[in-house]
Amino acid sequence: MHKPISRRTALRASGVALALPLLEAMNPAIAFEGLEQPKRMVLICNALGLYAPSLFPKSTGTGYSDTEYLKQLREHRSDFTLFSGLSHPDQNGKDPHDTEMTFLTAAINPGLGGFKNSISVDQVAATHLGHTTRFPSITLASNTQESQSYNSNGVMLPAETRPSRVFAKLFLAGSPDQQQRQRQRLAEGRSILDAVGDQTKTLNQQVSGGDRKQLDEYFAAIRTAEKELAASDAWLDRPKPAVKAEIPKDIAEPAELLGRIGELMNLIPLMLKTDSTRVVSLMIQADHGVPNIPGVQGEHHPLSHHGQDPSKIAQLNIIESGILSEFSALLTQLGQRSEHGERLLDHTAVLFGSNLGNANAHDPTNLPIILAGGGYQHGRYVAHDHNRNTPLSNLYVTLLQRMGVETDRFATSNGALNVT
Incomplete structure (x- = not known):
């Protein structure tokens, strides 16, 4: 018979593992001239979705016609693939926006009683890489410290929202x-x-x-x-890497949605080029008030619940086109060739998507997913079954495998998604 012990005693004693011998420090990051470039991952979520009729073409394959939103990405057409018919199963939660918590984890029934989140895909990659870089991962958000990155215990990692602070962590001694x-x-x-x-x-x-x-x-x-x-x-x-870039200015006003997104995205190429990290996540959050964008009079969140009102849809199109324009600018930076003729984009998988397929109805199926770069064959629109969606986690498995993680499963996956 075991002698009962108090919870306080158990917790105090359970730290025993730290009496182990000191573990080895990781090797320093290396320069990549003449060597194989490391694989990198960037995950971006626009929490209020994208208006589907303005995004998805009527035809699939390589010969699709540009839609209103895809025109923002036209110059990168050969560098990305658009997917539809992907989602996480069992995403009916306590609150319609609770799927923000599970976009990168795929944990089921978010927010319901007994719910516990699981590790996010970016943190699986970061754990695999460890301290090969100064920062195993960088987590960013456009307004608050809420993020979509969760550790192995299902605990959220707070996001950085101030570009100047991120820059200082990365590059200032x-x-x-x-x-x-x-x-x-x-x-x-x-x-x-x-x-x-x-x-x-x-x-x-x-x-x-x-x-x-x-x-x-x-x-x-x-x-x-x-x-x-x-x-x-x-x-x-x-020593921290030296970069030829000015310290970015923090934009205090949440209404400057596009400016705030742009300043954060501008940091991503610097992070990757200096090998400060190989895993980055960015959450474009739902609440910024009325965006300071010409032609927009309503708040972003209420406009996403447009109720098919043409005026609201028109304003929503302006906002979402602006967000995609900022994403296009990021791809432009990642696509610039170095003096050695290489592009960061060819070694960096960049996923842009959302936890909502139809924000107007809070529908977490048929998510808008764009995958750019990463060495994959692109230039296509791939439509999976809209009634029986393919698990988005299948794509996550593919991304993890490209990062060197030896796995054939992640969360609710039932295989790996063939991207090439």
């Missing part, structure tokens, strides 16, 4: 005092977890087999935390 404070924070993180290591043996003798399994899982998470601390410490001694 801190003062000696700032670096010392950072070292102190890392050391304190380790010391707190190390301090409970002596209770391991006693605790394991007191708990049942089922409890011991739970503790083992917790210890594994703590081991991961220790590795993160060690790797972060190692990067403090490596």
